[in-house]
Amino acid sequence: MLVGIIGSGAMGAGIAQTAAMAGCEVKLFDVNSQACHHALLNIGESLAKFGKKGLIRPSDQVSVLGRIYVCEQLDSFSECNLVIEAVAEDISIKKQLFAKLESIVNVECILATNTSSLSVTSIASSLNFPHRFIGIHFFNPAVLMKLVEVIPAVQTDDITVLKAVSTVESWGKQVVKAKDTPGFIVNKVARPFYSEAIRILEEGIADIHEIDVVMNEQGFKMGPFTLMDFIGHDVNYKVTESVWRSYFYENKYRPSFTQLRLLEAGYLGRKSGKGFYSYPKDVDKNTIMPSEKANDIFMRIISMLINEAADTLYYNVCGENDVELAVCLGLNFPKGLIAWGEELGFTNVADHLDHLYGLYHEERYRVSPFLHVLAKRKATIK
Ligand SMILES: NC(=O)c1ccc[n+]([C@@H]2O[C@H](COP(=O)([O-])OP(=O)(O)OC[C@H]3O[C@@H](n4cnc5c(N)ncnc54)[C@H](O)[C@@H]3O)[C@@H](O)[C@H]2O)c1
The missing domain is CATH 3.40.50.720 (NAD(P)-binding Rossmann-like Domain)
Known part of the structure; x- marks a missing residue:
């Protein structure tokens, strides 16, 4: 050929x-x-x-x-x-x-x-x-x-x-x-990994290192801030902005000022020597965090990711097997998001998002109708 x-x-x-x-x-x-x-x-x-x-x-x-x-x-x-x-x-x-x-x-x-x-x-x-x-x-x-x-x-x-x-x-x-929709599978489903982590940082709930450590402990090889620095803020910000625009400015994909400012400063991440972290990276400090806080951070990010994966299935962007392969092989996630949802319980994930919606009244925390479908399917299989 x-x-x-x-x-x-x-x-x-x-x-x-x-x-x-x-x-x-x-x-x-x-x-x-x-x-x-x-x-x-x-x-x-x-x-x-x-x-x-x-x-x-x-x-x-x-x-x-x-x-x-x-x-x-x-x-x-x-x-x-x-x-x-x-x-x-x-x-x-x-x-x-x-x-x-x-x-x-x-x-x-x-x-x-x-x-x-x-x-x-x-x-x-x-x-x-x-x-x-x-x-x-x-x-x-x-x-x-x-x-x-x-x-x-x-x-x-x-x-x-x-x-x-x-x-x-x-x-x-x-x-x-994948269906021809913005970000296809990987670049769409990955968005909350970055955006929800940045929201948690912006709200002052935890610092970059704490959030990264929480996600590392759950099996993610790189936490969201380490990963954004690795990808480069020029590339990562542009993809976020493009997905947000292409989805007709849907709130949940909106880029952050935090990342935009890094980009404007030329702090592009690992390749420029500075991003969220400075490089060479300091030896990781010990992070001792109350387990309740760590669990809140993890549940917030993972619930958003599982919801995004469910929404991807809801809109037939791809099949279930493909969304699992996409996050494991395209993002190196430790397991598929639908499998993770099953482990945590889709109802628990939906309840967590409802709780966030109750707190923030923001569209980004809207539960995908497909999360309920998955919860029912699981109940039927039992
Ligand atoms: N870099 C990534 O991580 C990545 C991942 C997946 C997909 N992509 C996509 O792949 C494409 C290329 O990305 P890249 O990172 O390799 O870019 P790059 O900037 O490294 O390379 C682009 C090359 O295209 C050449 N070029 C520009 N206009 C041309 C033309 N009219 N005819 C022939 N050559 C031309 C440039 O000289 C340059 O060498 C983009 O569409 C990008 O979105 C990039």
Whole structure:
């Protein structure tokens, strides 16, 4: 299979490496030719790391690199079977690119976007034959993250979905299918992990370290503040803002001033040396917190997450198995949110949200109707 990758930044390079490691021939194009050469260097370094761990033979490192061809012109993509675009997150750039690409590739070629937050349907509308267009959303670093969201546009036909799913699965990835809605699965369901933690901080209930420790103790490898610093506040804030706008300014997704101010100050997190924490991070201080307070913090964040997962099912964004896979593989959560809801009791989760609603009278604490469905289902199974 010949795969074209447009954009050779963090994502394009990772997807090119993934496809080449799976045996595909890959063509790589970027408006900035330096970026392609930089990508090849990064891929070489990454393959060397795989080699050191004994995961790939030296001869295979050479052949993987040999299957990636840097192209000076988009015209070189004429024979591609699949083209994945990973250029800047700007809808007009993406639309212009696909309109041009359509005149180069043959009509059988599947065209895909790696967008995180734009409407796949809207990008597809730039094409004369949008039935072969689809969202294939990899996670960063693409070569290591097992999860891929596949997002059919309204115009996409069934054959394209089947081909996209089987191709990505043949690259060793776990595919989840999502409806073309803002944030798809992972970037939607994850929002409360950040936003509710920030609310707890803003209300002065606990500090960043205390909240992180509470969540670490519940099995989350990174607490919300450590994770936001790791992702970078430029990226994390932008995704929140985009999901909030795209959901027609729904209150529960509203970004925070706390994070906006960090962004304005240039405190982007780990990469800039300062975010919520300063880096290198101080040795963690001991945190002794009354268990009731720790439980309140945990219940507030986990209830919001379970509610968001339930709402995702309520609106048929994806199936139950896929929402569980998405949070475990895309967010490294210690278990699925529906499984967690079952453990805590969906009725208890709904009661907790009702309690928060009673305190704050804010729409963000509205209980998803699907939480009640899940509670009833559980009662019936018993
Ligand atoms: N970085 C992430 O964590 C992540 C995760 C999932 C999806 N995405 C999505 O993947 C896409 C790329 O993200 P990234 O982080 O790799 O960006 P990046 O800035 O690292 O790379 C983008 C590359 O696209 C090139 N480019 C811009 N316009 C172009 C054009 N018209 N034609 C060809 N090349 C062009 C740039 O020169 C640059 O090298 C975005 O849509 C982003 O939302 C990013």
